[in-house]
Amino acid sequence: MTALAISNVVKRYGATETVCGVSLEVEAGQRVALLGHNGAGKTTLMKMVLGLTPVSAGSIEVLGSQPGSRTARTATGFLPENAAFHGALTGREQLHHFARLKSVALSAADDMLTRVGLAAAADRRIRTYSKGMRQRVGLAQALLGRPQIALLDEPTSGLDPVSRHEFYDIVDELAQSGTTVLISSHALTELETRCDRIAILSAGQLVADGDLAGLRKAARLPVRFNVTATMEMADSVAAHLQGKRVNGHSVALTCQENEKIELLGRIAALGQAITDFDVEPPSLEELYRHYSAIDRGGL
Amino acid sequence: MPVFHVTRLELMIARRNWWVATSVILMAIFSVVLTLAGGAPTGSLGVAPVLVATTSITTLSVYLVPLIALLLSHDAIAGEVERGTLALSLSYPLSRAEILIGKFLAHLLVLAFAIAVGLVLAAALIAFRFGLPELSIPPLLRLFLTSLTLGAAFLGMGYCVSGLVRQPSVATGMVIVIWLISVVLYDLGLLGALVADNGGTFTRSVFPWLLVANPADAFRMLNMPDVSVAVLASGLSAAGSVSGTTGQLVSLLSWPVLTLVFAWTAFRKVEL
Numbered sequence: 001m002t003a004l005a006i007s008n009v010v011k012r013y014g015a016t017e018t019v020c021g022v023s024l025e026v027e028a029g030q031r032v033a034l035l036g037h038n039g040a041g042k043t044t045l046m047k048m049v050l051g052l053t054p055v056s057a058g059s060i061e062v063l064g065s066q067p068g069s070r071t072a073r074t075a076t077g078f079l080p081e082n083a084a085f086h087g088a089l090t091g092r093e094q095l096h097h098f099a100r101l102k103s104v105a106l107s108a109a110d111d112m113l114t115r116v117g118l119a120a121a122a123d124r125r126i127r128t129y130s131k132g133m134r135q136r137v138g139l140a141q142a143l144l145g146r147p148q149i150a151l152l153d154e155p156t157s158g159l160d161p162v163s164r165h166e167f168y169d170i171v172d173e174l175a176q177s178g179t180t181v182l183i184s185s186h187a188l189t190e191l192e193t194r195c196d197r198i199a200i201l202s203a204g205q206l207v208a209d210g211d212l213a214g215l216r217k218a219a220r221l222p223v224r225f226n227v228t229a230t231m232e233m234a235d236s237v238a239a240h241l242q243g244k245r246v247n248g249h250s251v252a253l254t255c256q257e258n259e260k261i262e263l264l265g266r267i268a269a270l271g272q273a274i275t276d277f278d279v280e281p282p283s284l285e286e287l288y289r290h291y292s293a294i295d296r297g298g299l
Numbered sequence: 300m301p302v303f304h305v306t307r308l309e310l311m312i313a314r315r316n317w318w319v320a321t322s323v324i325l326m327a328i329f330s331v332v333l334t335l336a337g338g339a340p341t342g343s344l345g346v347a348p349v350l351v352a353t354t355s356i357t358t359l360s361v362y363l364v365p366l367i368a369l370l371l372s373h374d375a376i377a378g379e380v381e382r383g384t385l386a387l388s389l390s391y392p393l394s395r396a397e398i399l400i401g402k403f404l405a406h407l408l409v410l411a412f413a414i415a416v417g418l419v420l421a422a423a424l425i426a427f428r429f430g431l432p433e434l435s436i437p438p439l440l441r442l443f444l445t446s447l448t449l450g451a452a453f454l455g456m457g458y459c460v461s462g463l464v465r466q467p468s469v470a471t472g473m474v475i476v477i478w479l480i481s482v483v484l485y486d487l488g489l490l491g492a493l494v495a496d497n498g499g500t501f502t503r504s505v506f507p508w509l510l511v512a513n514p515a516d517a518f519r520m521l522n523m524p525d526v527s528v529a530v531l532a533s534g535l536s537a538a539g540s541v542s543g544t545t546g547q548l549v550s551l552l553s554w555p556v557l558t559l560v561f562a563w564t565a566f567r568k569v570e571l
Contacts, residue, residue, distance in 0.1 A: 050390050052571045070392045078390035084383040088315040089308070100304045101391040141387075 002061075003028045003149055003180040004049065009058035011044050011204075018044050020204040021058065026182065026197075028148070031175045033191040034184040035288055036201035042184040043081060045201070046151050049182075050078055063148060074102065077147035081154045081184075083138025087127030091118050091137050094126060095144070104145035112140040115170065117163070131158040139167065143174065150174060152183045156190065168194045192284040200291045208291040212284065219290050221282035222254035225263065233273035241266065301393045305401025306408075313371070313409045322367040323413040329359045330417030334424045348429050352421050353438045357522040360414070360446045361515050362482055365453040367413060369474040371406045372457025375399075376566055378467045386571045395566050403454060403559065410450040411443075418443055438522075445521050448551050452514040453478075455558025462565030482515045517550040 004026040011019040019041040026032055036042045047053045049060055051068015062072035085094050091113060099109035113122045116136040126134060135158045142150055150171075156164045168190065175181055175196075185191055191198070198215060200208040208215055227250065229237040234249040241263075243253030255263045260279070267277055282290075313319045333355035337348075376399075379385035388398060418439055426434045460473045489509060496502050510516045521544065 047386070047571060050386075052386055052389055073390060073392040076390065078387065080383060080387055080390075082383060083387070086312055086382075086384060088312050093308075093311055097304060097308045098391065100307075101301055101393055138387075 001028045002026070003030075003063060004182070005059075005061040006045070006049070007059055009045070009048060009060060010056045011041070011048060011053070012056040017056075018204050019048070022201070022204070022206045023058075024199055024206065024209065026180050028180055029175050029178045030197055031171065031181045031183070031195045032197045032199055033195040034182055034199050034201065035186075035188065035191075036184075037292060040201040041204040042201055043153055046078075046153055046182070046184065049151060050076065075148040077142035077144065077150040079138045079142035079150075079152045079155050081157070083134055085126045085134065085137060087125060090123050090125055091129070091133075092122040094137060095122075095140055098141040098144055102145045109140075109144060112144055116140045117166070132160065132163060135159055136163070139170070143170065146174065146177060147179060149180045150182070152181065154185055155183060156185065156187055164190060188284045188288055198284070198287075200288060202292045208287075212287075215287050215291070216282055217257060219282065219287055220256060221286055221290060223257060223260055223282070224280040225253045225255065225267070226278045226280065227251040227253070227267055227274060228276040229270075229273055230275055233270075237270060237273050240270065301391075302397045302401045302404070305393070305398055306405040309402050309405030310408065313405060318370050319367075319409055319413075322363070322370070323416055326359075326363060326367075326413045326417040327420055329363070330356055330421045331424060333359060334421040347435065348425050348433050349435050349438050352425060353442045354523055356417065356421060356442060357519060360442070360449070361519055364410065364414065364446050364450045365478055365482055365515060368406070368410060368450040368453035369457045369478055371409060372402075372454045373461050373470040373474040374467050375402050375406075375458055376461035376562075376569060377464055377470045378461070380465070380569060380571070381467055385569075389571070396563055399458065399559070399563055399566055403451075403458070406454050407447065407451060410454070411447055414443055414446045414450070442522050445518050445551060448555060449514055449518040452551065452554030452558060453481075455555050455562055458562035459558055459565060462562050462569060481513060485513050486516065511546050511550050514551055514554040517547040521547045521551065 002025055004024070006022060006024040009019055009022050010017060018039075022041070022045060024032075034042050034045070044053065048055050049062060049067055051066070051072065055067075060067045062069075063075050065071040089097075092110070095109040095113060096106050098104075099106055110122075113119055116139055118133065118136050118140065121129065121133060126137065129137070135155070139152075139155060142152060142155075152171075156167055159167060164187075171181055171183070171194065183191065183195065192212065197211055198208065199206060208218075210218070225243070227237060227241065227243065229249050229251060231249050234245060234251065237243075238245045238251045241251060241253050243251040246252045253263075264279075267274060334352045337351040337355045376385070379388070385398075389395070422434055422436075422439055456477055457470075457474055460470050460477070461467075464470050464473065489506060493502055493506060496506075511520065
């Protein structure tokens with residue numbers, strides 16, 4: 001089932017186009033990473049999906065309804081970048097308010113506070129919270145009532161590594177229960193293993209959209225091999241594989257995705273001369289740089 | 300009802316707002332002081348103590364009620380936009396009209412509380428000093444309701460400013476100017492024009508309408524209907540008789556309605 005259908009969406013502010021003809025269809029239960037440099041149009045796209053700002057051209061459907069309609073808003077959870085709340089309220093009061101607006105039981109809001117690790121601080125004013133704690137309040141409200149679509153703008157900024165891990169556990173749980181999750185982030189390494197699909201925006205255009213394997217294939221970026229040879233064989237291994245000696249007796253070499261198996265065979269054939277080897281496919285960071293640069297006429 | 304959820308939240312915030320606490324205390328102190336001080340002339344003038352008290356409190360309310368209302372309302376939209384809380388609120392099933400009305404109801408309740416505290420204290424003092432028979436309720440009730448309407452008018456103006464400007468600091472500056480113009484400078488300007496006109500057409504046909512058009516003056520006239528009492532405060536009653544109570548009421552009641560509609564129109568255009 002299509003949860004979110006964005007087709008040829010354009011957003012103009014005066015003469016400047018910040019989103020230029022973006023199309024994206026997201027299925028229920030999919031976890032999509034929305035990547036892009038600052039000002040690439042990620043937040044604008046999210047705001048259009050929420051109906052906070054109108055589209056200049058094109059159309060968006062949220063669960064078959066117009067963005068900003070009551071149906072769409074009831075089914076959507078949103079975590080804004082730098083989530084802010086009124087400092088005079090306590091975490092519990094703020095979350096209870098959101099629960100009332102979404103017709104969710106107040107006990108569910110209390111459970112959510114515990115889930116994000118704020119149970120002990122729930123009755124303190126938000127003014128006294130750290131950035132990470134405010135981010136947790138933001139996360140808790142976005143996930144209240146198990147939304148069908150969760151839009152998370154930079155959700156892990158301000159969270160420590162352990163909290164980030166816990167955050168992605170919650171996201172996994174949500175996705176398993178059928179929630180579509182759209183995450184915009186700069187923390188590429190953590191998204192790499194936690195998302196089903198990656199969409200890259202660059203200067204308002206969608207320059208890549210697919211799963212990690214698909215993007216790697218299309219980008220044709222080299223796969224890195226790191227072969228560790230015995231001390232006395234290092235030179236001959238380097239010469240045989242046409243690699244570069246690094247770090248004493250290691251040999252670094254690269255190949256294309258389709259040559260991987262053949263190269264692996266050649267390494268295996270070296271037998272006793274090899275003590276270890278690692279294969280490193282292009283990281284999301286490299287892919288991101290690759291796709292963003294194409295659009296800017298770089299590379 | 301989403302509107303009442305917003306009202307509830309705003310009341311929680313107001314409860315912890317020291318501006319609100321200060322204004323309630325100020326209203327209470329001034330009401331008590333004016334009622335006590337106002338008791339002095341009753342003997343010689345033979346005016347009912349309630350009328351003396353309401354006249355004094357009217358003069359006070361004309362300054363304080365608009366000020367409290369503007370302080371409560373100026374941050375309502377611009378402040379939320381700047382903090383980034385508005386975008387989040389609007390991602391919930393909640394319309395801009397519901398947010399505005401919810402805030403308005405909360406702020407109105409705060410004003411009602413501040414006004415009521417002062418009036419109840421004044422009434423208690425009158426009953427204590429002059430005995431229960433001297434305590435007539437209608438003037439007090441009229442003062443309460445008109446003060447609240449005056450407050451509503453200035454709440455509306457505060458929301459208009461808050462919806463039109465981007466920064467809360469600009470909104471603060473603008474509401475201070477609005478307050479200064481409507482409760483101080485407007486009357487001074489009219490007075491200057493009266494002196495310059497020296498009893499001409501302006502004085503007879505334009506001035507009374509200009510006077511009643513200002514909600515603060517309409518409020519003042521509504522609460523000083525008795526000519527003998529009006530002498531205690533100012534010479535406005537003569538002008539008041541031209542527009543009549545209906546004119547004063549229409550002016551005072553249309554301000555909240557018109558400003559709220561305008562504020563909502565401005566709020567709808569705020570892009571996030």
